[in-house]
């Protein structure tokens with residue numbers, strides 16, 4: 001053994017020669033309390049997407065810390081590195097500390113929809129291979145170290161879930177939900193080159209990014225308090241643009257409020273407004289694409305309805321250590337997008353070139369292990385735990401909202417950035433949320449609630465400061481301020 005981290009020795013590494021090497025300060029610091037580099041920026045300045053263009057007024061957003069103050073330098077190996085092993089020891093110590101930090105940070109991960117409940121030990125044996133699925137999943141390239149057989153197994157599973165026949169779908173495993181959106185909207189644009197993109201203002205930022213990248217005309221549609229697309233505003237905007245086809249981004253779970261847009265109503269409005277056979281719907285199911293099919297009473301996302309594509313993130317509800325996603329579209333659409341590539345002996349119909357060949361293995365493994373039944377159970381548990389959290393928040397006098405088909409609990413933004421960072425809460429304006437994933441247990445929620453109630457009493461000065469009103473964001477019936485509480 002070359003070197004090991006001296007546990008509890010105040011940040012030093014034992015080298016092979018027995019000497020102690022102190023660790024750089026930035027490695028020792030594991031707390032999240034310092035606010036170095038914390039920048040307060042006025043919303044709207046150089047930031048079109050989040051700006052006050054909806055008449056919401058100016059509001060400060062807090063950006064994360066400047067990483068350059070704590071980056072880990074690359075050290076040039078010593079000439080006699082092989083003899084002293086100092087470099088190895090340095091790296092081992094850095095990694096051991098990093099691992100400890102990951103364990104701690106993972107314990108407090110509650111604000112982002114990442115399912116940590118997985119066990120992939122069986123796949124460790126494959127990590128030494130450079131698996132790459134560059135190109136079209138259905139056409140084997142000359143690059144032989146691939147996992148296309150797993151990728152297509154996964155795609156078949158999703159196509160069946162969304163009711164598209166094997167010979168009628170096309171799809172691929174993406175690098176993330178964003179890539180699915182970039183692809184789905186591009187397919188829509190290729191099918192209707194002069195189409196206008198319609199998306200609710202609560203859509204993920206990647207949707208508006210796609211519009212900018214593709215230089216598409218785009219129209220933001222208003223939302224209801226729930227975060228759902230306001231269909232009367234949608235209809236009005238459609239009628240003002242009847243001369244051009246419509247490309248619609250439909251949210252199956254919005255990022256902040258977990259709202260599900262009403263697919264059936266959107267289709268009805270399109271058809272009744274003169275857009276029959278002149279629209280393309282991309283369903284952004286990054287968050288709930290895989291949860292919705294298992295929720296009773298939920299609307300159904302299916303290719304039996306006139307939709308063009310559906311995408312989902314693999315690292316969110318499914319649970320996967322690396323970011324990935326799934327994109328499914330109709331085979332008839334993909335020809336418009338594809339180009340043959342001689343160099344690879346395959347076809348280019350994806351956004352990226354090289355594609356992660358490990359991700360399909362992880363997805364394949366999870367789908368096999370859990371199956372429909374497993375996912376169904378997990379979805380039910382998430383919804384139950386989300387109700388538990390919402391109820392407990394309300395009992396504590398904290399306004400909270402939970403959409404019916406969702407496990408995202410929205411509540412008043414904590415006034416304590418340290419607490420926000422500790423629990424990695426995603427905040428927007430006056431609200432924050434917790435996304436209840438399968439790994440978020442009642443115990444985790446209880447410990448979160450306990451800390452929240454304590455620190456909240458500090459910033460409300462034991463009740464001397466009034467409970468903030470967030471009726472505009474979550475509705476009066478969910479708000480706990482003096483005016484709205486019952």
Ligand SMILES: *Cc1c(COP(=O)(O)O)cnc(C)c1O
Nearest residue numbers: 176177178204254255286287313
């Ligand atoms: C997370 C999310 C995305 C983006 O997915 P990534 O996998 O993070 O790229 C897109 N849409 C919605 C609604 C999301 O919640």
